[in-house]
Amino acid sequence: MKKTKIPAATIIRLSVYQRYLKQLLARGVKVVSSQDLASQANVNPAQLRKDLSYFGRFGVRGVGYCVSTLLQSISSILGVMEQRNVILVGAGPITQALLRHPGFAQQGYHFEAVLDIDERNIGKSLDNGMVVQSMERLKEIVEEKNVELAVIAVPSDQSQEIGDVLVEAGIKGILSFSPNRIKVPRNVSIQYVDFTILLDSLTYNISKGRKEETKKELKKEEQKLKWGSEHSWPVVQSNSNGYSVGYSS
């Protein structure tokens, strides 16, 4: 039997649906339409149905989805039913921000320990009262607390070294805030958070939008010229986005 590969984007959207279903449940809403649920992940109902179809049949045609049933199913698919312990490596500003972020506890993630290889940080107290521990305690904590997830927030040139140590200790999933790619074995998953890459995506969209707008304006001008409604060369220095159209009389 051929295994269907489930797209990473589908898994991300399952999390988005799951969060919205949680909100609905808390508000006492019993049924949600596919339109409403799909819009949370910026997709259309057909994509939502496709996302769910990888895992079985859900929902009732013309009615929608039962909030509590679908929530339970998606949570079970994601494997996020119980509390999951997470280790943080690196005691810098990102770790401080994560520790103060309310979203983790809400989603069942518990920060078990903060570790560091920087001697100067070990023993330091953090905002939430946790104390930074030495990397030497890693294996013990991983085994005792059944930790499978780790966050890496160390300078880029240390990330591979830390990654190796985490894998060796039995960590199965790594969230890295270092842009450097880390080599891990096939049975270990890794996700990168790179803020600047996301800004690049936005920049790309902005400059694409601008190019399209410029093209439209040029076309309009061409039309005008074609139909003779204006006979002098148009002076278009910039459009509303400040982009120079680049030709003048």
Added chain:
Amino acid sequence: MKKTKIPAATIIRLSVYQRYLKQLLARGVKVVSSQDLASQANVNPAQLRKDLSYFGRFGVRGVGYCVSTLLQSISSILGVMEQRNVILVGAGPITQALLRHPGFAQQGYHFEAVLDIDERNIGKSLDNGMVVQSMERLKEIVEEKNVELAVIAVPSDQSQEIGDVLVEAGIKGILSFSPNRIKVPRNVSIQYVDFTILLDSLTYNISKGRKEETKKELKKEEQKLKWGSEHSWPVVQSNSNGYSVGYSS
């Protein structure tokens, strides 16, 4: 002419390639193989070629890519040639972490101002010497400094309100650290950073890996039973990952 839709994942990978090309250029490397470049984004050379093919023809068969030419092309495609000014909204721990992150300046992103609607934060000095300003200054700064990008790092229940104000002021791209979906007009792009969603993806992969391992073990046991090498029912309480296989003698 039909327009080809370029996948968001391709744009993200372009950024990954671009960063690696920058590193190579700094190290004086002149040519890069498609294998090496592709591996940075965890894809195969075919995918790399497909990613680039949306934008033209690059590279020489059997040789590879000229580092400096490809770097310039990708930077131009992404529109990340010049410095880009960014506004931060919300003066909490995430903003503090972003201000201390070296990656932004390296990629040409400059934080122009930190704004907040929380009266108690206005006038506060941040680690890097910037002073938190009132949202009332938004429009002025956006116009004066030609700002198109903004980061939202405020409590979730304020994110839509802030999003509306940013769009109204002329912001074209938003990076939001609030999990709540923000409604924006079509000409505005938005990216969400949700750490817990990324942890969910890791959790899914871990639990999927475990299920596959369990299946394999079950199959092995079945084979044993089939071929009669062992006649008593196997007692398998858990495999190495602690997952209960669920049947016993």
